[in-house]
Amino acid sequence: MGATKTDVFDDRVNRLASVAKAMGHPARIAILTQIMTQKSCINKDLVEELPLAQPTISQHLKELKRAGLIAGSIDENRMCYCIDRDGLKEIMQYCQELIAESPADDQCC
Amino acid sequence: MGATKTDVFDDRVNRLASVAKAMGHPARIAILTQIMTQKSCINKDLVEELPLAQPTISQHLKELKRAGLIAGSIDENRMCYCIDRDGLKEIMQYCQELIAESPADDQCC
């Protein structure tokens, strides 16, 4: 008891949930936004910009990477992260599907 | 220590994270999908369709409602849920922004 039951859901459902979950933390939204605006795609800069300790940010970056939302490459002794569009496209499309395919409010019940 | 630091991030960031977090569980993705396809917008049907106990589903529905992803109305002794598009539009737009505004992979570092 207590553990999320992933085995009873199919792969797509689990994958969507996993990506959404990675976005489901303010620090990680803030990191994504920073990388987007290129204020800081360098790890060090993120640590300076965000009000969190370095190990905490490192941990959040790892989670974003795991979910396929960012990709990291080494740029002369620094880690440089960039947005990975694939994961994002997946949830975006799912949201769009929910919006477009679900019955209008007045048609449901 | 241990609690998510929401106070150090601004409202929009917290709001986006909160919506994404609500989507970040396979059961809740499954519920959203069921409501969308209208296989079951009725709570009871969800309980029958999904491999989770009734209190668990009730709890997940509450979370989805809290995040503004679904809205519930009473339909002769039954709870009927429908997709609430506003929360979805918000993350969708944010994803789109991330995809469109972030520099291309080859332009970063």
Place this chain on the structure above:
DNA sequence: AAGCAATATCGTAATATTGCGATATAAATA
């Protein structure tokens, strides 16, 4: 009124996440 059906809430055990100090690692530089 008694029973039933649908849903919500309570309480709690199991598990997961968050945040960070301490510490490792690895590359650049003095």
Place this chain on the structure above:
DNA sequence: TATTTATATCGCAATATTACGATATTGCTT
């Protein structure tokens, strides 16, 4: 080689989430 710089990992305490049995609650139906 010693130091500094940038990042990752470990370990742990605090907190949050998940799942569900037991138990309300509310509105039929008999």
